[in-house]
Amino acid sequence: MPEPELHEVAPGVYAYVQPDGSWMLNNTGLVTAPPGAAPDTGYVLVDTTSTESRNRALLRRVRDVAGDGPPRVLVNTHHHGDHTFGNWLMPPRTPIVGHVLCRADVERSGTLAARTFTGPDYGELRVRPPDTTFESRLTLHLGERRIDLLHTGPAHTRGDVIVWLPAERVAFAGDLAFSGGQPFLVDGSVAGYPAALAALCALAPAVLVPGHGPISRGDDVPRLLGDLLEYSTVVEHLARYGHKAGVPPLELARGATRELGRFATWRESERLVGNLHRAYFELDGNAPGSHLPMADVWADMVAYHGGPIPCHA
Numbered sequence: 001m002p003e004p005e006l007h008e009v010a011p012g013v014y015a016y017v018q019p020d021g022s023w024m025l026n027n028t029g030l031v032t033a034p035p036g037a038a039p040d041t042g043y044v045l046v047d048t049t050s051t052e053s054r055n056r057a058l059l060r061r062v063r064d065v066a067g068d069g070p071p072r073v074l075v076n077t078h079h080h081g082d083h084t085f086g087n088w089l090m091p092p093r094t095p096i097v098g099h100v101l102c103r104a105d106v107e108r109s110g111t112l113a114a115r116t117f118t119g120p121d122y123g124e125l126r127v128r129p130p131d132t133t134f135e136s137r138l139t140l141h142l143g144e145r146r147i148d149l150l151h152t153g154p155a156h157t158r159g160d161v162i163v164w165l166p167a168e169r170v171a172f173a174g175d176l177a178f179s180g181g182q183p184f185l186v187d188g189s190v191a192g193y194p195a196a197l198a199a200l201c202a203l204a205p206a207v208l209v210p211g212h213g214p215i216s217r218g219d220d221v222p223r224l225l226g227d228l229l230e231y232s233t234v235v236e237h238l239a240r241y242g243h244k245a246g247v248p249p250l251e252l253a254r255g256a257t258r259e260l261g262r263f264a265t266w267r268e269s270e271r272l273v274g275n276l277h278r279a280y281f282e283l284d285g286n287a288p289g290s291h292l293p294m295a296d297v298w299a300d301m302v303a304y305h306g307g308p309i310p311c312h313a
């Protein structure tokens, strides 16, 4: 894979983008103190990444820009391992902030992602959940810079948080937004996803940093969010039909190329099967965000893919 790229998306605000954005190759963020802030104001990190070597490379790049001081705060956008496996590399006194359900799900899932994607060399893995949690919203003040953390309700997971810089109009969307790949709703909610996308859209970001894939700017932002909404509508309609007709998710997905239309070319196509499982689970009466055991779902995703699902982290 090409080397990760650090993009300054607003003065002093950076997105760390890891090509090609496929499984476990996520994006992270760095927000430095604004001009005029006290020298020891520090900086805020948004998420970590998957393997120890990738996390150490990320932190070296951060130090090049932000200096050798410790991060003031690390924010986790959600619990998945590709966003939280580097938490343990934070200095012990650096608070790790996340939604209360993100903490619960880091504790529950532990190193599950590393046992699911066994290809990468993860190096040392230690589970460190967020130690500072909130329920609906929290604002961080980095000098004069304001960083709003906004919980959206279950969507990609049940503990999703948007990191929003209102003055700079930059949104770090976590995995509420994938760019180039299908969104993944197994741990969250198909029914809840449109509301999370609407919350993102209502912010009218000038820059949107997705959890995976290239950065969106300007008119591309509503276009990307509109595409994600349309995709989820297709999944919901397919699921309603298939659930009523008693067609298993794997069979439904295999026959859905025409219904998927242009979304059939989006990467990580096996996510469709997982998303249909989640939609069926909700149509069975389970609440959005309630725990759906992954073992059977994952087996169907592998079957749809036609073999082990690659991971290039």
Ligand SMILES: [Zn+2]
Binding pocket: 078, 080, 156, 175, 211
């Ligand atoms: Zn995720």
